[in-house]
Amino acid sequence: MTETVGSALRQIRKGRGESIVEVAKATHTSPASFTKWENDQTIPSERSIRKLAEYYNTDPINILALAYPDKYASQKEAQVDLSDRNVIRVEDLLSDKCVLTYNNDVLAQSKKDLVASFTAGLIIGSTASTEE
Structure with missing residues (x-):
């Protein structure tokens, strides 16, 4: 099964133990929009993905490559x-x-x-440390 933008966003959010409302408020996004993203009803804009990645302290390319594979998949690290x-x-x-x-x-x-x-914590921490 291929990972989607929505499943990736949900996984990160739940891994941090946060609600949709908490993340939406912190990133100045509406909870309705965030719910649609997580349910793969709509795809967040590149700007929204970058804002979320900054909030989650993760590399935006990982999410951008899922949302816009034609534009960003080649930038993502080679898969094992x-x-x-x-x-x-x-x-x-x-x-x-x-x-x-x-x-x-x-x-x-x-x-x-x-x-x-x-x-x-290890997964989130390792994602953040690869950016530094």
């Missing part, structure tokens, strides 16, 4: 060939249907939540 690898999506790993274990003991939900928060 995953055809011969076992791919585990972080989202799936931390879903309610997945059980995490350590030394053959099932982790409590509270520890799984900590793993999720830590992982989200």
Whole structure:
């Protein structure tokens, strides 16, 4: 399944634990527009994407390449060939249907939540540090 602009925006926002209203207010965007973007009903303008990327402290090219592939896809870093690898999506790993274990003991939900928060922080932090 191909990632869309809406799914990327939703993933970032939820990873930060923010509501649509909070992000919309912070970026001077209407909640209705943001909802349409996340539901892939409309595509945000390049200016809006840059504003969101600045707020999220991430590289705008990652989102711009999804929204405007003809214009920005070539600027995005080359993708790693995953055809011969076992791919585990972080989202799936931390879903309610997945059980995490350590030394053959099932982790409590509270520890799984900590793993999720830590992982989200690593991902967001690594995205921000590649820009510097």
